[in-house]
Amino acid sequence: MKVYKFGGASVRSAEGVRNLRHIVEDERGGLFVIVSAMGKTTNALETVVDHFMAGRREEALAAFEVSVAYHNGIVEELFGGADVPASVSSSAPVSVPASVTALYDEARAVLASPTPAGSDFERWYDRIVSYGELLSTTIVSEYLNASGVANRWVDMRECFATDDRFKYASVDMEATEIRLKAIVLSEALRGEGSASDTGGAGDAGGVNVFVGQGFIGASPAGETTTLGREGSDYSAAVVASALDAESVSIWKDVPGVLNADPKIFPESTFIPELTYLDAIELAFSGAQIIHPKTIKPLQNKNIPLYVRPFGDKHAVGSVIREKIAAPVEVPILILKREQVLMTIRPRDYSFVLEEKMGDIFAVFERFGIKANLVQTSAVSMSVSIDRTRHLDELAGALEAGGFAVRYNEDMELLTVRGYTPECLQRYGRGPEVYLAQRTRRILRIVRPRTV
Ligand code: ASP
Ligand code: MG
Numbered sequence: 263m264k265v266y267k268f269g270g271a272s273v274r275s276a277e278g279v280r281n282l283r284h285i286v287e288d289e290r291g292g293l294f295v296i297v298s299a300m301g302k303t304t305n306a307l308e309t310v311v312d313h314f315m316a317g318r319r320e321e322a323l324a325a326f327e328v329s330v331a332y333h334n335g336i337v338e339e340l341f342g343g344a345d346v347p348a349s350v351s352s353s354a355p356v357s358v359p360a361s362v363t364a365l366y367d368e369a370r371a372v373l374a375s376p377t378p379a380g381s382d383f384e385r386w387y388d389r390i391v392s393y394g395e396l397l398s399t400t401i402v403s404e405y406l407n408a409s410g411v412a413n414r415w416v417d418m419r420e421c422f423a424t425d426d427r428f429k430y431a432s433v434d435m436e437a438t439e440i441r442l443k444a445i446v447l448s449e450a451l452r453g454e455g456s457a458s459d460t461g462g463a464g465d466a467g468g469v470n471v472f473v474g475q476g477f478i479g480a481s482p483a484g485e486t487t488t489l490g491r492e493g494s495d496y497s498a499a500v501v502a503s504a505l506d507a508e509s510v511s512i513w514k515d516v517p518g519v520l521n522a523d524p525k526i527f528p529e530s531t532f533i534p535e536l537t538y539l540d541a542i543e544l545a546f547s548g549a550q551i552i553h554p555k556t557i558k559p560l561q562n563k564n565i566p567l568y569v570r571p572f573g574d575k576h577a578v579g580s581v582i583r584e585k586i587a588a589p590v591e592v593p594i595l596i597l598k599r600e601q602v603l604m605t606i607r608p609r610d611y612s613f614v615l616e617e618k619m620g621d622i623f624a625v626f627e628r629f630g631i632k633a634n635l636v637q638t639s640a641v642s643m644s645v646s647i648d649r650t651r652h653l654d655e656l657a658g659a660l661e662a663g664g665f666a667v668r669y670n671e672d673m674e675l676l677t678v679r680g681y682t683p684e685c686l687q688r689y690g691r692g693p694e695v696y697l698a699q700r701t702r703r704i705l706r707i708v709r710p711r712t713v
Contacts, residue, residue, distance in 0.1 A: 263291065263292040263293070263294060263446070263505045263506070263507045263508065264289065264291065264292070264293050264294070264507055264508055264509055264510075264511070265293075265294045265295075265296065265498050265501050265502040265505075265507045265509070265510040265511070266285070266286065266293060266294070266295050266296070266498075266510075266511050266513065267295075267296040267297075267298075267476065267494060267495060267497075267498035267510065267511070267512045267513065268282055268295070268296070268297050268298065268513050268572075269298045269494065269495075269512070269513070269514060270298040270299055270300060270301055270302065270303065270304070270398075271301070271514075271515050271572075272513055272514070272515070272572045273297060273298070273300050273301075273398055273402065274300055274301030274302075275301075275336060275339075276335075276336045276339035276340045278572075279336065279340055279401065279402055279405055280340070281572065281573070282295075282297075282402060282513075283405065283406055283409060283411060284575065285513065285572075285575045286406070286411060286471065287410075287411055289471070291470070292446065292470040292471075292472075293470065293471045293472070294446075294472045294474065294501050294502075294505065294507070295402070295413075295471065295472065295473045295474070296474055296475070296476045296494060296497050296498040296501060297395065297398050297399045297402050297473065297474075297475065297476060297494075298394075298395065298398065298476050298477060298494040299394025299395050299397070299398050299477075300332070300333065300336065300394070300397070300398045300401075301332070303329055303332070303333075303394040303397070303398070304391055304394050304477075304491070306325065306328065306329050306332075306394075307326075307329065307390055307391045307393060307394050308387075308391060309325050310322050310325045310326050310329075310373070310390055311383075311386060311387050311390050311391060313325055314373055314377070314386065314390065315377070315378070315380065315383055315386060316377075317377040319373070319374075319377070322373050323370065323373050323374075326369060326370065326373060329393075329394075329397075330366050333362070333397050333401065334358060336401065337358050337359070337362060337401055338358075340401070340405050341357075341358075341359070341405070341408065359400070359401075359404045361400050361404060361415075362397065362400055362401060362404070365393060365396055365397055365400060368393075369390070369393045372389060372390060373390070384428035384429040385428045385485065387428065387429055387488070388428045388429060388431075388478075388485070388486050388487050388488045389485070389486050391488060392419075392475070392477075392478045392486045392488060395418075395475035395476060395477050395478050395494075396475060396478075398475075399415060399473050399474060399475045400415060402473055403415035403473040406471070406473065411471060412469045412471065413469055413471035413472060413473050414445075414449060414469050414471070414472050414473070415473050415474075416445060416472050416473065416474035417474075417475075418474045418475045418476075418478055418479060418497070419478060419479060419480035419484075419486055420441065420480070421438060421441045421442050421445065421474070421479075422438050422478065422479025422480065422487075422489075422497070422500070423437035423438050423441065423479065423480070423482070424479040424480065424481060424487045424489070425481065425482070425487075426481035426482065426483065426485065426487065427487075428481075428485075428487055428488070429487075429488055429490070430488075430489070430490045431479055431481070431487035431488065431489055432489075433479060433489070433500055435500065435503070435504070435559070438479075438500060438504055439503075439504035439505075442501060442504045442505055443504065443505065445472070446472070446505060448468075449468035449469055449470065449472075450468055450470075451468065452467060452468035453467045453468025453469075453470075454468070455467075455468075474497075474501070475497070476493065476494025476495070476496075476497040476498065477489055477493040477494045477497060478497075490555075492553050493553060493555075494553075495512060495552045495553040495555075495556040496553050496555045496556050496559075498510050498512065498556070499555075499556045499557070499558075499559040499560050499565075499567075500559055502559070502560060502563075502565050503559035503560065503562060503563050503565065506563060506565075507565055508565070509565060509566045509567070509568060510560065510565060510566075510567045510568065511567075511568040511569075511570050511579070512552060512567065512568070512569050512570070513570050513571070513572040514551075514569060514570070514571065514572060515571070515572055515573070516569075516571065517532050517571045517574075517577065517579065518532055518533070518534070518569045518570065518571065518577075518578075518579040518580030519532070519533045519536060519541075519544075519551050519569050519580035519582070520532055520533065521533055521590075521592045521593065521594045521595060522594070522595035522596075523595075523597065526597055526713055527595055530595075531592055532580070533580055533590055533592065533594075534578075534580055534581070535580065535581055535582075535583075535586040535587060535588070535590075536580065536581075536582045536586065536590060537582070537583070537584065537585070537586055538557050538560070538561045538582060538583065538584060540582075540590055541557050541567070541582045542554065542557050543679070544594065544596070545557070551569060552567070552569070557582070560582075561584070564583070564584055566581050566582065566583040567581070567582040567583070568580065568581050568582075569581075569582070590680065591680075592680070593678050593679065593680045593681050593682055593685050594678070594679040594680060595676065595677070595678050596676070596677045596678075596679075597674055597675070597676050597677075597713070598634060598648075598674065598675040598676075598677070599674050599711065599713070600648060600649040600674075601634065601646045601647065601648065601649065601673040601674055601675050601708065602646070602647050602648075602649055602650070602653060602669050602670065602671050602673060603644060603645070603646050603669060603670045603673045603696055603697065603708050604644065604645050604646075604647060604657075604667060604668070604669040605642050605643070605644045605645075605667070605668045605669065606622055606642060606643050606644075606645065606660055606665050606666070606667050607641055607642040607643075607665060607666045607667075608641070608664060608665055608666075609664050609665060609666050610664065611641060612641075618665075619638075619643065621663055622643065622660065622663075622665070625656065625659050625660055625663060626645075626647075626656075628659070629650065629652045629655065629656050629659070631647050631648070631650055631652075631656065632647065632648065633645045633646070633647055634646045634647060634648065634675055635675060635697070635699065635706055635708065637697060637699055644697055646673065646675050646697070646708050649671070653669070653671075657669065670696065670710070672710060672711050673696065673708050673709065673710055673711060674708070674709060674710075674711045674712065674713075675706065675707070675708050676689060676706065676707050676708075676709065677704065677705070677706050678704070678705040678706075679703060679704055680703055680704075681700075681703075681704070681705040685705065686700075686705060689705065689707060690705055690707060694709045694710060695707050695708075695709055696708050696709055696710070
């Protein structure tokens with residue numbers, strides 16, 4: 263069994279879905295395909311949730327209809343196109359598969375419910391936002407079936423057993439494994455049954471391609487849950503681990519893992535191999551290759567993770583696994599944007615800043631602010647924090663505690679792992695470097711934003 267994961271960008275158009283088919287069509291072994299919501303659908307549905315929870319029923323429905331129109335556009339192109347056999351595509355106007363319209367109706371019925379209490383926000387969020395993945399997988403599964411790639415649509419709410427922490431649910435691996443295995447096994451048995459059958463009317467036998475939603479599951483009470491934004495990579499890893507898959511491939515719009523975001527750093531290069539540990543470090547420092555939670559389930563079973571280019575199915579991409587032939591040699595650049603550089607000094611010029619540090623961090627904690635970089639001098643402390651709406655209140659609270667506060671907004675934090683002398687020359691000096699910190703391996707600087 264292999265697991266393939268396709269993100270929203272890969273299936274944002276009919277062309278993307280056709281390309282997905284092109285990628286999966288000649289897989290002969292078992293394949294479990296995990297799909298995210300199409301394009302920016304999750305964001306669009308978040309807006310629907312906001313309207314709905316605020317009691318703006320009309321706006322919620324109208325916003326949902328925009329998503330319906332978007333999905334219908336894709337469906338019409340797919341099922342009206344020449345790539346679907348005549349039996350499916352001949353009749354004009356193109357009809358939207360009943361399974362898809364059923365989902366539209368189901369969602370509309372949810373949106374017609376009385377406005378729930380505000381405290382139920384997360385529960386309703388999951389119930390509504392999950393239609394993104396339900397729709398994308400239904401369309402993909404129908405299209406594959408209609409175009410000769412027999413597959414089974416899997417409702418992952420029946421497989422992913424989660425707790426009921428809505429919006430950030432955790433997966434019960436053991437229960438999930440049992441359910442996933444049961445589904446795969448039932449297809450295998452169906453296959454055997456039909457092979458010995460003499461004339462099972464219309465029964466295609468067992469399939470070995472499965473199509474399921476990323477990002478969603480269900481609570482013990484059977485209510486829909488979601489696993490946190492961008493959680494589909496994690497879903498793919500859970501499926502792979504449960505089914506002892508030989509590998510996971512995440513298909514993306516990049517050649518593989520790069521040492522830097524090519525949209526920001528023109529000198530970005532491809533990294534063919536990384537260890538699980540490299541990948542975890544990268545994910546946590548803000549490199550948006552894969553969701554940080556993805557690695558652990560794979561590492562436990564030593565399943566390699568490929569990051570592959572959606573546009574070229576024969577390219578190997580990058581592989582992330584336990585042991586690699588040679589360590590990563592190129593420096594890795596990660597840019598964290600929207601930073602505020604704050605300098606805090608005890609107003610009494612006390613030289614024992616250490617004693618005051620606890621007070622400063624207590625104030626940060628009160629405002630839910632995480633320090634991304636800290637540097638102390640004899641009489642002051644500089645901190646790079648994420649931009650926050652509470653900046654004035656934060657500064658006010660520190661001032662009330664006896665500190666003088668100054669800050670620069672519109673900053674960015676650049677981290678260079680494994681920096682070279684050239685990197686140091688290029689990024690580590692100059693008037694635009696407001697603060698620099700380095701160890702033997704890592705260089706970090708705070709500077710005014712460049713992008
Ligand atoms: N559709 C979800 C999101 O946009 C999950 C995912 O794409 O991984 O966050
Ligand atoms: Mg995504």
